Amino acid sequence: MKTLLEISKLKVHFPVKGGIWMRPVATCKAVDGVSLEIAKGETLGLVGESGCGKSTLARTVVGLNVPTAGKILLDGQKLGGFRGKQGKKNRKRIQMVFQDPAESLNARHTVGQILEEPLLVHRMGSQSERNSRVKELLNLVGLAENAANRYPFEFSGGQRQRIGIARALTLNPEVLVLDEPVSALDLSIRSQVINLLMDLKNRLGLTCLFIAHDLSVVRHLSDRIAVMYLGKVIEVAPAQELLNNPLHGYTRSLIESIPQPDPKMHGKFSVLSGEVPSPINPPPGCPFGYRIRSELYTESIGTALELTEVSPGHWIQQCPCCCPKKKP
Amino acid sequence: MNLLEVRGLKVAFENEKGEDLVVVDGVDLSLESGQTLGLVGESGCGKSVSALSLLRLLPHPAGKILNGSILWKNVDLLSMSSDQIRSIRGKEIGMIFQEPMNALNPSHTIGRQVDEVFLTHREMKQAEAREHTLKMLQKVGIPEPNVRANDYPHQLSGGMRQRIVIAMALACEPDLIIADEPTTALDVTIQAQVLQLMSELQEQSAASLLLITHDLGVVAQTCDEVAVMYGGRIVERAPVSKLFQSPKHAYTRGLLASIPSLTDPVQAKLPVIQGMVPALADLNTGCRFAPRSTHHHEQEWLEVRPPFVEVEENHWVEACPACAVLNKKDLS
Structure with missing residues (x-):
């Protein structure tokens, strides 16, 4: 399959300001060398x-953060920023759905105005064309057409998220970035929105970057899954492969810590000790080995932690403490 | 005590x-x-x-x-x-x-x-x-x-x-x-x-x-025990193993079904509970889940609050005919 979106050695660092002059005193390495590829329709x-x-990665892909190093390629072309004329074209091709629909919709605009705004910004269509596009979008996400005249507060959380999704689809983007789109929703509403996303993805052939902290939700929507830890991708694999055969110690713990709705698990906690180290002052070696106080941690200091392909499509960050190389 | x-x-x-x-x-x-x-x-x-x-x-x-x-x-x-x-x-x-x-x-x-x-x-x-x-x-x-x-x-x-x-x-x-x-x-x-x-x-x-x-x-x-609430009322209460093995209320069953599983094969569609939680001002006096239940409900059930009955030992459920799995004797 053809690669549509390519993220290459992307770094996003933020200065941490301090002292009385608020000068940069340290750097927060939020994203520290991430390379990912997403194929068309994947x-x-x-x-x-x-x-x-x-x-941070998601926001950088849609241009809300400026990368410190590395590049983002869309269809083989480097995305040269999101400002100016070229930037406007780029923005049209990548759209985003935010986590909290209550905060990402303008409370003073009607739903119709919210959905129409992207078309106005890009000067597309006549008034009647825009109106019919709004109706089309409302139908697409399963809302009634009269919703266009109402305000966001009149809708429930699930419906608001549908509006957020419709807004992101207004310009027919090629890539959709979804940042925790269902985390703020209740269980019964969540599955409705997941079903809607699955349906839209198949119908419109969207390419998606789907971000969540809940592996069980991600599994349902994704073809492949990448696991991030402290600014780096530590494992990438096809969705089912990652869950059946997680190779990195962190991926394993992440899967095991999800509480299962099974009373047989009563009183059994799979506990991973420690906490995520700070991205401002990361440990010199493998940050996960450091967290679990692995005996092999010292070996990881100084080794280059690179993603290597261990089986077709399954990449892991090979470090001595979390995924020791198999002896031949 | x-x-x-x-x-x-x-x-x-x-x-x-x-x-x-x-x-x-x-x-x-x-x-x-x-x-x-x-x-x-x-x-x-x-x-x-x-x-x-x-x-x-x-x-x-x-x-x-x-x-x-x-x-x-x-x-x-x-x-x-x-x-x-x-x-x-x-x-x-x-x-x-x-x-x-x-x-x-x-x-x-x-x-x-x-x-x-x-x-x-x-x-x-x-x-x-x-x-x-x-x-x-x-x-x-x-x-x-x-x-x-x-x-x-x-x-x-x-x-x-x-x-x-x-x-x-x-x-x-x-x-x-x-x-x-x-x-x-x-x-x-x-x-x-x-x-x-x-x-x-x-x-x-x-x-x-x-x-x-x-x-x-x-x-x-x-x-050890679970009480499931919906619309300001407890609709089901049971020891944990019973609730997960044989949920009696349609809402509990809907909730359990809509949890995306980590192990089952991915389905084309996740099971959902139709409709949404009613607003506080719109709550009816009878069974509150009946309008969302897939079973037919009669107007009367929306007006009269169903009794909370013990269907099995320690397993209590709000006995609405549209929502709960009941034995004949529980209804009498």
């Missing part, structure tokens, strides 16, 4: 704990 | 028009000592409001308890004076809140906040209180307690902050701990740590736990 799931840099 | 016995609790909030919106509509709960009861439901179902009412912490003056009784060790909490209830809060009943950053005072060190529990309820001297605080911090797994005690909440991670809240709730060895979504704001790996800590400490002190959550996975791991 959905890549990105999972990780809070603070691992997954949202 | 039950440690806590709630009967027919009815709580309402006044809206800006001065009308009462009933949020909790006739809830019965009972908790034996040492037991863990899970209270499950979606947002707006009244689970947090029920918990706050137990400690009489409802926002004043909007929230009010219209009806019912809350018997704590056979004394009605609703008839107590504010002074009396204050001596129970934090001493006999501890509370753990969802968002640790909001539960802690940002301008006091964590040591001082834990000290306060001992100073108020145990009437200790400062030095003695600090000694107990350090022991407590050690117990909840804070590394280097004597250094950390001087930290402010913002200097700690989310998981550590929740440990402090737990330390405060458990400081006086309460008989009952009410935990309102204690791990919802935390990551899965940290959630597992906090749940394990809570169940260890609970076992040590033989306290009861009322765990409020929306995550059925957490319930399966930690609770």
Whole structure:
């Protein structure tokens, strides 16, 4: 399959300001060398704990953060920023759905205005064309046409997220970036929105970068899953392969810590000790080996932690402490 | 004797028009000592409001308890004076809140906040209180307690902050701990740590736990019994294994089915519960789930509240013909 979106050695660093002059005193390495490829029509799931840099990555892909190093290629062409004339064209091709629909919709605009705005910004269509596009979008996400005259507060959380999805689809983007689109929703509503996303993906042939912290949700929507830990991707594999055969110690713990709705698990906690180290002052070696105080941690200091392909399509960050190389 | 016995609790909030919106509509709960009861439901179902009412912490003056009784060790909490209830809060009943950053005072060190529990309820001297605080911090797994005690909440991670809240709730060895979504704001790996800590400490002190959550996975791991809430009422109550193996109410079955599984093959569509949670003002008097149930319902069922019946030993369900799996004798 053809690669549509390519993220290459992307780094996003933020200065940490301090002292009385608010000068930069340290750097927060939110995303620190991430390379990923998404094929046309594919959905890549990105999972990780809070603070691992997954949202920063998403925001950089849609141009809300400026990369410090590395590049993002869309269809083989480098995305030269999101400002100016060229930037406007780029923005049309990549759209985003945000986590909290209550905060990402303008409360003073009607749903119709919210959905129409992208068309106005890009000066597309006449008034009647725009109106019919709004109706089409509302139908697409399963809302009634009269919703266009109502305000976001009149809708429930699930319906608001449908509006957020419709807005992202207004311009027929090629790539959709979804940042935790269902995390804020209740269980019964969540599965409705997941079904809608699965349906839209198949019908419109969308290419998606789907970000979530919940592996069970990601599994349902993704073809491949990438696991991030402290600014780096540590494992990438086809969805089912990753769950059946996780190779990195962190992926394994992440899967095991999900509480299963099975009373046989009563009182059994799979506990991973420690916490995610700070991205401002990361440990010199493998950050996961450091967290679990692995005996082999010292061996990882100084070794280049690169993603290597261990079986077709299954890449892991090979380090001595988390996924020791098999002896031949 | 039950440690806590709630009967027919009815709580309402006044809206800006001065009308009462009933949020909790006739809830019965009972908790034996040492037991863990899970209270499950979606947002707006009244689970947090029920918990706050137990400690009489409802926002004043909007929230009010219209009806019912809350018997704590056979004394009605609703008839107590504010002074009396204050001596129970934090001493006999501890509370753990969802968002640790909001539960802690940002301008006091964590040591001082834990000290306060001992100073108020145990009437200790400062030095003695600090000694107990350090022991407590050690117990909840804070590394280097004597250094950390001087930290402010913002200097700690989310998981550590929740440990402090737990330390405060458990400081006086309460008989009952009410935990309102204690791990919802935390990551899965940290959630597992906090749940394990809570169940260890609970076992040590033989306290009861009322765990409020929306995550059925957490319930399966930690609770002995579960009560499922919908629209301000408990629709089903059963021991954990029974509820997961043979759920009787359509809502419980819908909830269990809509959890995306980690192991089953990916389906084209996840099972869903049709429709959405009705607004508080639109709630009907009869069975509240019937309009969303896939089975046919008659108008009468929407008007008359179905009885809460015991269909199997310890397994209670709201007996609406459209929503519940019932034997013939249960209906009579």
